[in-house]
Amino acid sequence: MIAILGAGSLGRLWAATLPAGQVAFVPRPGQATEPVHFRFCPIRGVTRPVTVPWLQSRQTPSLLLVTTKAGDTLTALNANLPLIPTNTPVVLFQNGLGSQQHATEAWPDHPILAATTTEGANRPEADLTVHAGEGETWIGAMNASGEAHLAEVVRWLVQSGLNVHTESDILSRLWQKLVINAGINAFTAILNCQNGQLLEHTFFQQWIDPLCQEISQLLNSAGQPEQTPDTLRARIENVARKTAANTSSMLADVLAGRDTEIDFINGYLVRLGQQHGVDTQVNQMLTERVQHLK
Secondary structure (H helix, E strand, C coil): CEEEECCCHHHHHHHHHCCCCCEEECCCCCCCCCCEEEEEECCCCCCEEEEECECCCCCCCCEEEECCCHHHHHHHHHHHHHHCCCCCCEEECCCCCCHHHHHHHHCCCCCEEEEEECCEEEEEECCEEEEEECCCEEEEECCHHHHHHHHHHHHHHHHHCCCEEECCCHHHHHHHHHHHHHHHHHHHHHHCCCHHHHHHCHHHHHHHHHHHHHHHHHHHHCCCCCCCHHHHHHHHHHHHHHCCCCCCHHHHHHHHCCCCCHHHCHHHHHHHHHHHCCCCHHHHHHHHHHHCCC
16 A cells, blocks of 8 residues: 555645555545545546545555645654554655755654656646646655665556656755756746746846856755856756746745745755855845745
8 A cells, every 4th residue: 555645736646647446645633534536637548537545544554655745744744654664665755855854864763765756737626636747756765774665666656657767866866856946936936927938037037147156056065066057047947948838836836825835945045055154145035035925
């Protein structure tokens, strides 16, 4: 049994694509016991109904996928990890950085792994989950016990039919995604625009170069491979063009009145800059602007 903690768009994508009968959502305290019913629209094929039960107290999962928002991760794990055997691998699917390290430090006896994915999923209606974009998922270990489970975790997840790979340096992979998110998400939230539209905005043009200068310095401070500001800008703008029609997850959160993950993206870079004495005025500005979007 594969348990999924977090029944949002990404959790439902995995629940719909993994083999039926082998998946259950982890209930929150006081949650209704009725199974979760929703419609799933795949990239290829017709929309179909999906029913996912809640994990029962007598059931012991072989794997736990955590697809909550980054800010909810520790609270959700605090409520559920004590009920799960310490040898059950835990895969964290959070955006940004910070929550993965905190979870690994808090539960050193559990096999902790992290994942980063470019799969696109959204919920245009409460009972409809759409697989909006085909991508890749990389999974790697955050601690030694996680490393021992990496191969079997990937074997379980490839049953979904999604593109799943092992990653020997998951932190580097998470940094690559963080750079892109830091250069796109906050801008789209502030400007209320799709990814491709931000490239023409004066606000983006004004701040993208100093932002990339900050990120370049932070990569060096974090022991990541050196990347020049120009290289970073080119990467960010290339992704924005390739995903031009996409609405970033941060903008979607703002429009829905939900908390964003800004504290784990640009906010994480601010905290890292404070630790290493790197000036992060642009990341600080973007973080504060998004925090005030209510």
